[in-house]
Structures are given as C-alpha cells and as structure tokens.
Amino acid sequence: MNQVLVKVLYGYAGGVLLIGAVNAQAEAVVTDNVVSMVAQSQTFVPVTFGQVFKDGDIPRGATVTATLNDQPITLQVDSKAANPDGSLRHAVLTTMVPALPGHAKLHLTLSAGPTPTAPGPGKPVSLSQLLATNYNAKMAINIGGTNYTADARALLQAANNTSTCKPWDKHCNLWLSGPLVSEWVVNGPVTAADGTINPNLRIYFAVRAYAGGSSGAVPQVRTDVIVENTSAFTPQAQPQYTATLTSGDATYTSPALTQYAYTRWHQVLWWNKAQPKIYLQQDTQYIQASKAVSRYMPLKPDEKFLSSLRQSCAPLDHCDQTQAMGTTGAQAAIGPLPRWTSVYIVDPDVRAYNWMLANTDALGAYSIHYRDEQTGWPISIQKHPYVTIINWASASKLATQNSTKGAAYKADLLPGCTNNAVISKCTTAWYGTGNPYSWDNAHQPSEGYVSYMVTGDYYYMSELAFGASHNEIWSGEAYRGFTKGLIDDAHSQVRGKAWVLREMADGAWLLPDDHPLKAEFRADVENSLADWNTKYSNNPNANPLAIMDSGATYTVVNGQNKPTGEKGMAPWMHNFLTWSAGHAAELGFVGASEFRNWLAKFEIGLMTDWQANPSHGYCWLEASAYTAVVTDATGKNYLPSYSAVYAATFPSLVGLACNSPTMVTAMGVLERKPWQAGEMHGYAYSATGYPANLQIGVAAAADSGLPNAKAAWELFDSRSAKPSRTNAYNNYPNFAVVPRFFSH
Template sequence: MANVDLNSSLATPRPPTAATPTPTPTLPPPSVVQPAGAFNCAADAITCVEVASASSQTQGSVPVTFGQPFKAGDWQPTSQGLVAKVDGTTIPLQTDELSTHRDGSARFAVLSAQLTNLPAGQKRIINLYRGAKSNSTPNVPAKPDWNLELEAQVYDANGSVTTLVAQPQAQLVSQIASGSERRLAGAIASEYTVTLPFKNKATGATHPHLTARLHTRLVDGGQRIRTDVVMENTRTWTPNPANITYSLDVKRNGSTIYTQPKFTHYHHARWHKVLWTGSSAEPQARVRHNMRYFLDSKATWNYDLSINVPEAVLAKWATDLQKLRTAQAALGPMGNAFLNPYFPSTGARSEIGPLPRWTATYLITQDERVREVMFANADAAAAVPIHYRDEKTGQILDVETHPKVSVQYGTSNPVVPSSSPKDTIWHPDIPHQGSFTYIPYLISGDAFYLEEMAYWAGWNVASYNPAYRQETKGLLYAHQVRGQAWGMRSIAEVAHALPNSHIQKNYFNSILANNLAHYATYQNNSKQSPIGAMIGSSHTHDAAPWQNDFVGTIFSLLVENNEPGAKTMLDWVNRFNIGRFENEANGFCMAHAPGYYWKVRKDTGEFITSWADLYATNYPTEQGKACSTLPITEGYPHLALGYAAIARGTLAATSNAGLKGATSAYQAWKAKTPLMDADFRNDPTWAIIPR
C-alpha cells in the first residue's frame, strides 16, 4: 500500500516533532465473527433503544441520557409529545436539545429516560411512541450538594509554581435560581453549563487563558450529579496565548476526587473528564440504538449492517488503544490516540472517509470496545489547536461578526494574537480531516461533543483567507477538492445537530446555505468542467476521481436531507462520478474508472468535453482495446480502502440520493469488484450500500 495516496498533500512542509506513532490495526483473517446482536422494537413504535445493566447488582434507579435521530415526518414536536414504554408500561421521558428537519419534524433530540429496578446483567427495551404533549418540571434542589473546587498547580519556564483555583458552587446556585445556561430541563435531568476562569489563590488575579466549563447534570432530584469538567485554553483575542503546564486536582468538600498529573495543555485546545458525585454511585448502564432506524433517519450514510466484523478485529482495536495510551501517557489529555498529528502526511489513514474506520465499525457492531476507541479519538481531537472561542461573546469564533478575521491563512483584521510557543505535536488542515465527534454526539447527546463539532466547523471557515472565502460567506471553493468535501461535511454536521434554540444555529445554517448556493452555479458555468470534474486549488489541468467521489458522497447525504441547491451541485459532479461507469459506448472503459489523477483540460487550456477524448488523453495505450478484455488494475480493487472501494461507496450514496444511473452503475461496479467485499469486514469505511 505504499503508493496509496488518499491523503497526500501537494505541498508537504517538514512536519514538527511527532508524537508516538499511531499504527493502523493489523487486519487479521476474517475467520471468527462477532454478531452485532440486533434487538427488536415494538411493531407500532417509532424506534427503540436497548439499555443493558453493566452492574453486578440490581440498580433501583437508572436515569439514562442519550441522543436520538429521527426520520423526517416521524415526530412533529410542535403538536405531538414523545412517550417511552418498557414492556408496555409507560416510563418517565424527557426531551431536550431539539433540532428539526426542514418540514418542522424532529431531526434529533437528547432524550432522558428513568428506569427502575434493573437487575444485574439484564436488558430493557425502551420503545418510543408519539403521544400527547406534556411538560416535565425540573426537580433540583436550590443548593445542591455539589461543592466542587478545581485547583491547578501551574509551572512556568523556570520551574516556579503558582496555585490557581476555580470554585463554581455559588455560580451553579445562581444559575439554578435564574434558569440560565441550562440545556437539559426536566424531572429526570437538569444540566447547567457553569463557566468560570481560574484565579490566583494568593492574589485573586484572574488567569488570562485557563477556563473551566462544567456541564453539570443533576439527576434523581439532585442526589446524583454528573459533571463533565472541561478545561479550555481557547481564547481568541487575549494576548500571548501559549501552552500551559499544570497538574489539576478536583475536590469535593475539600477531599480530592480526581487528579490529573502534570502535563502541557496546548494553546487553543481543551480536554475533559466526566465525574459523578452524590449520595448514590454512577448509574451502570449501556445504551444501544436501533441501528436500522438510526441509519434510516439519514443522519448518516447507509452502512451495510449485514457485515460480520471479525472478533479479532474488534479485539485488536481494544489492545491497540491500550498500547497507545501507555505510549502517549506523557502527553496526558493531549494524547493523539489513533489520530495522525501531522494531518498532511501521506498514506491511507483510519480517520479519512465519510466517517472514520472506527466509527463505521461501531455503527455496524455497536461493540463496546470500538465505542471506547471512537470516544478516545473524539477526545483526542479536542487537543488539536483549532479551538477559538470569542471571549467577547462566549461563542465559537464566527466570520459574520468578524468578516476579515483569519486564524491561519491570509491577513487578519482584527489581528488574532499569535501563539508562543507554537510547538505542539499537531499540524491540522482541512483536506485530511476526519469526522471526529458527530456520531459520538448523536449517540451520547453530550454537550462536549456538540461543541467540538462547532469548533472544527468554525475553524474550517475562519482559518481561511478572508478574500478567498468571500469574508462573511464562508465559502470553501478555493480549497483542494477533498478539503471542500470534508469542510462541507463539518459545516453540515453542526448545522444539522445544533438545537434550534442554539445561538449559533442560524450562523452555521447560513454558512451551509452560502456554500450550497455557490456550488449550484457550477451546473452551467463555463469556468467549470462540462463533464463535472472538479479542479482544486493545487491543480489547474488535472482532476482526481477519488476526490470527486468524496464530494459526491457528501453532497449525496445533503440531497437526502433536502438541502436546497445540493441536488443541483450533485447533478453536475455526477456527470463525472457516474459518467466514468456508464460511457463505454462513448469510448471510456469502466475498468479505468478508479483512476488517480486525470488530465481534464487540453494543452490549450480548454476543458475536455467528451468521454472519448478524456480516455484517449489519459489512456493512449489502451486505444482500440475492447473494454470487456481489460482487467481492473487501478484503485486496488481487492481492498476496502482503495479508490475502487471509494467509488463503490460513492455510487451507493448517490443511488440513495436518487440520481439517474447511480443504481445501475453501482450494481455494475459491485459485480466487477467482488474481492473487496471480504475486506469490508476488516475496514467498513466505504461499506455504504443502497437503502
């Protein structure tokens, strides 16, 4: 696989000092399979989830909070409520953080349910139904027994130590009284985001950069409190942003309940730790989704749920994660897990695809080991220095408020303070960026992962040259083609996932709409290829079919979600994506469809307009040979991660978007590439199939 360049960068600068290498798990023989263990919902339910006890004892109270996507039209929250039943008996259910489809029906919600008397090792199916609307009144004490204190020992370059403290109890009490900064509100769970800076314990002076954001969830009437302690070094405008070396103790009523040993927290990065406190222990339960419905909601692509992933693959993910945690221990929360810290490096990587390999594997298996890997990588992405919070608004930096801002390329106005020192293990970019936290948020409903999505999408827009992105429009068209694909994915993810009530919902919707309106102009544009081949910022005469496929895959899901303008762009780009597979009668042999780079302009600079000319230009030695006699030698047709597999996944996604010719092209290409099917069990990144 040395020549597979799915992730190459045309201009590859010298990488910074690298972290511990992150090997891709070795692919074992697919001999022993681990079935996904599907479960059945009630026939008349919208969908259901399974809650399994992870305790060795019966649990009297088991509150669970999770995310749930919905198919368009299945639940109209303006006129209908949502009801939960276990074995036909109604149980308490609470709905929060609602995002809707364009027709007003629910797209996504964070749900909280209350189970009782769950025996050790037992499972319960929670079926969800439409029902009468009802109110869920918050049930929290005015002064909960929380009493957390965060104490950081900060080390300067000379080894001197300063003690910083953050004491959030009074602020939580105030927010409970006012109802402010509350994202979950009901009888089952109430969650407040308590934000405060650290102060010098001796002088009371506020630290300029280190901030705590505590997502504080009270359940069982406040007898249990789940605190997601988020440590941020993310301010945009404060002078002299830098790495901070410190240790952290979290105390409750003066006793230490968690310690993070000394490590270096990178500038514009963050990390988190979930802690449970209160009179009862943390609920021990695992939530699994009805994955058939989850995928049918069109929140993501239609992965092949019939794949049996070998047990050896699942076990290898787990053992490799433990090895990496040991190897990266010195980095503390800034460890990179399986992520390659030097994004532009060449070679196939597990994070590159519509979803990362580990995420696709989780969707197919819902295996707990792969879930742990998926969340470990989501947490690692928080250590990348792309996190810019506008301390003037408290929100992610946006280009509507600051049209001429840039945090990476071009001249910024206002000037963003530069980071010193700049040395981290990371070198982020957009063309080699994974989808790190979208699925983790959809299954967990955790605020940390929602904000991670917003940070990445915000950076993808604000990092670019203001002139190239057309300032407030936030356009991505000037990037490499693959950068346009992954950038559009990040914007769509957060635009769809953010609850309707979120203050930045309209901002990300606007950025998405601006880009879709721009791409819709490609349909009849003399500056664009008449056969739908995209040319990015680094190529003027060549197009990469596989990068075109990236774009086609992203836009196919946008079309399935009825985003205006998306189909106009998809129709244009699929002249090329589908055309490579259906123009043998016009002089282009399908065997060469998974090519690497093709010339799409003549030497005179004019676009090639016919398939016969495209074939003659790029495959002159194949002229005169019958297409039926040509073997498929390009694109690694026997592997699940080659260009041939990418093409198959794209054709399936395009078929799901309803484009003419996509289904027949998929069927024809699937018949010609049977060897990759066995490898999808080891790597299902592109194992997308027609719905």
C-alpha cells in the same frame, strides 16, 4: 382503546419538555437497549442520551413516549432540533429505570404520542434543590509554582443568586431542564489564593442533577469538567500542569500536561462515585435510515478486533487520530465518518462506542477551538469578518495600517505564537501555535457529529460547533467572501471542499435550533451551494466533465518527468465531493441535490461511458484511477468527453473491448502484475484503496436517479476484487457506503 397515562410536563423556552404519555398501542418508532454492564442489580438508574429521528416520525404536535420491556416508563424530552415541517429531528431523552438486573438488556421502545392538552404535575429540578445538598466539584492545578482552583458550587451559587441561568447564557447555560434531570453549564477562570487569575485557562462545569423522587432530593449528580485554553484573542500561552479534579469521593488526577493554545479536554465525575453501570445501545440501523448518516453495508466487526480497541485516551493525547493530519496516504480518520465512528454505526457494540468517544475526545488536543471571549461562543465570521488563519501573515501586515481597513483587520487578528521555553519555530511568516499535533482541513475527520447525536452531551455539541467555526475562520477572508462562508475558492483541494462541506452541513443540521451560530452555519452551506450551482449546475458553459475548476487540476508529466502541458485531476477526490454533496442533499439543504446531480455525471460517466463504444469509451475498470488527464496540451481547454479522457490517460488500452480478455491482459502489463476480469485499478482488495474511495461517490450518484445511475452502481458492485481478508470492510468500514436502494 386501552391507554396508560403517565405524568406529563412541558413548556420551556428552549424546546418542549415532557414526561412521556404512553399509548400502549402506539406504533414504535425505534427500539434502543438499556444494557447493564455489571453482574449486580441496580435500582433507580438514570439514563440520558441523544436520539435522532427520521423526518415525520415524531410529527409537529406529537411527542415521544416510551416503554421499557413493553411497560410504560416516564420519559423526559429536551427537544433540540426540529425539521422544517415541525417534526422532531433531535432530542436529549432521559428516563429512570426502576430496576435493572445484572447483565440485563432491556428494550427501550420510543413511539410518537399525542401532545397532552394540559401540563401535568412536577417542576424541573432546580439549582436551589442542588445547592441544598453538599454537592461540589473542584479543579486544582499548579502552574509555575502557583496553585489555582475553580469551584463548581461557587459558580452555581452565583448564577442562582442572580437568576442568570438560561439557554445560551454566557456564564450559566441551561442545557437540560425537567422533572427528571436538569443540567447547567457554568464557567470561570482558575484563580490563585491571592485572587490572581490565569488569563488562559478556563473551566466549564456541565452539572447534571437527577431528581430523587417526591422528596425533592438530588441523589445523583454528573459533572463533566472541561478544561479549555481557547480564548481566541488572548495572547497565546502553553500552561504546564497536573490537574486534580474532585466531586465528593470521586477524584481524577491527570498526567503531566502541556496545554497548547486553542485546545481542550474533559473528564466526567459522578458525585460520590454514584455512576450507573449502564450502556444505552442505540439502533444504528435506524440512525442510517434517518439519513443523518449514509447507509452502510451489513457488516460485523471481528471479535478479536473489537477486543483490541482502546476504550479511553489520556487528556490532550491524539489517540488514534493522525498526529500530523496533512500526512499523505490512507488515514483512519478519512471518509464520510472516521473508522471509530463507522465501526460504531455498523455495530453499536459498547467497545466501538467507547472507541468513538475516545477519539472524539482526542480532537481536543488539536488547536482548532477558538472561543470569542466577548460572546462566550466559538468565533463567528459575522462578527469577525476579517479573521483568518491561512492568510494570517497578510492580515497581520494589513492590521498595522493606519486606516479603516487596517483597524478592521486589527480587531479580528488572532495573536500568533512566540518562542519560549515550551515552543520554538514561531515566525511572523505564517500563523502557528507550536502544537505538535497539526490539523489539516483536507484530511479532517468528522468532528463530534455522531458522538453528540447519540450522547446528547454538551461537550460533544460544543465540539461540533468548534469544528464548524474553525472551518470558517481557517479560510482566507476574501476567498470565503468575508461573512458569506463560501467554500469553493477558499479551499484549493477538492477533498478539502468535500470535508469542509460535510462539517458545515453537519453542524448546521444537528446543532440545537437556538444555538447562537446555527443560522450562520446554515447560511454558509446555502451560500456555498448557491455559488457552486451558479458556477456549474446552472451554467450551460460549465466544463463537460462535471469536475471542479478551482483546485482540481495539476500539471501532467511524462516518463521523463517533463511537463506535457496537459492538466490532470484526482478522481478519488471528486468521489469525496460527490458523496459530501449527496450527504448535504439527504440532510435537506436547498441546492444540494442539484449540485450532487451535476457532480454525479462524472462517476456515472466513468462507469458507463464504455457501453456506447466498448473499445474506445472509458472502461469502468479504470474508473478508480489515481489520476486522469482532463485537458489538452495547452492546459486551457477541457477534453470534450470521458472517451477523450480515457484516450489521453490510458492510450495503450484504447481499441481493446472493455473487460475483455485482451484488455485484462493489457491491464496486467500496465499494472505490472497479473490481472483478472472485473478487477478495478488501485488496491482493489483494500478497504482504503481507490475503488473503496470510488464507492462513496458511486453510491451517492446512484441515489440521484439520473440516467445510468443505478447501472453504474450495479456494475461497480459486480466487480470481482473487493476488500477481503485482513483488509475487509468489516473492521474498516469507512467507505462501505451503499445506495439507499441497495440490498444483498
């Protein structure tokens, strides 16, 4: 066998580090592309990115090797997460492209290779090497007439002097370490010339230094400057300033900013403007096949649409995120993945990639980032079991009691806002920050998940962790079981349960294995799934409709707006939860398949119940109904079957054969517009209509393997009215999810 051997190095505590050993005949795992973004040729181009792998593609005992246009190339692998069988799940990969012609696209093929029996030459890029240069990055701001600064070099020098830089150190976190690149994340307050420290703003410098060959020089340094007002238990403030960032010749000046409590922003600078002009285009079909994300329809966004996408957003701007997320109706952020991320997943055009990152950056403008100043990491409910946002008013009263319980609440109480020249409407009646951008867990987007997955950046990793932590601490402390992180009772809306489960599962699955909060997030997911399975999947007395008891139903009114006594529910919210449970099952969480299978009976039932009785069973054209009646007139007893739900919800359709000409005519009367055979209720041509919402639930149900599951999908896919024209999925693929077995 013809083998080409390249230098190898491995063995640091946070994960295996190596420079690739290439087998010329190794079977490819995935091929990405290194794309030049300029007409000029480039040499010695550093490329660092995140890569997710399918289970078993890089098995235990193997490593990742690489070729560039079929030629072996050196690769550094910083492993971040592994699967239970020891195979590699996620890593940050770095290579150095020797020559990149203008506008070239070079294939970077990743393969599994044998782990070397002995380490090769080469040492990790060190802090001493970096400090031997004149590198620096600084931030300068003026707050209320006082000048404050933060200095990356001084922070790095202090860490080097004390040898404190290691993975997850509070002051100097070692993020990457190897012969091609090392990255350190240091942090400190902004300080005035007289030594005065601003108590709210803290600056994080993620400093990535690339090796320059055998000379030991460090010619290229990337600094991600992160500005945070995130100290969870420090009294709230809203500093107003303009910031100037510098790194050698590279500079950035922000617009005038008001930084509300629990927000953050960041800006990347390359020392002396030595930024490579490249785009690492990933194979997003492989990402879908890895089950890290759902499978999507084969789609191609319009060129005009791609050309219109914003490529960046100003600091602390909400960008395309909904300013008040609690606003009802369709939002671009709602779905398994938000619009900007799903567009990237179906087509990894660089404009879609930049759009995704811009809107992930925009999440920094929302007050969802709570850092525990004692640990240096997002708040842990294991350490702060009494912390709560939604129940803050009650918690603040309990904190005044002179008792053991009162002391516990006081220790975990978040400081509320106070009215001043910047904000108003603060009150002790509820928790607030005065931030005009408001978050809502029931409408929240996926937070940083795919952005971290494909970039491997510390900033997006921490955004993912902040999002999971916020979902923990937002909930009522007793309802979540204090340290258990239970989702069901803590979130009244079914869509809230769905998106919180997604956020917790994503964080628990993708965050580095040694992240200080990963085990806690995983426990939250496992506790919640066990809770649901006890209540529903394994409970012979659970309701026969496979719907949630908690937060699922509401009062039904008649044409005169009078309560009928019945209770109704929103099928589309249930679709979200079925998908979310299916997503957790695909990520491998114990109990998730069991819960998804119980929920999936609902989607399968609404789609196929009519087959046993075409004129009285639940007709699939109404499976996408906005509401469905699910109890009798007492409001206490669930209806016994989907046929009974159909009769209570659509009495004028009962007795008409499903999808028959007479029923289609009756549908037209009910909907007050012309109808056609095979057309489902609820904006059938819209990419955000109720059939689109139903699609993700039916797709997840179809993958369950339950009786009639595949038939339910095939019937749904046969519908005559689908998203089209300006409302087509190609530019709005949030809900364009299909089963794993789907084929066109």
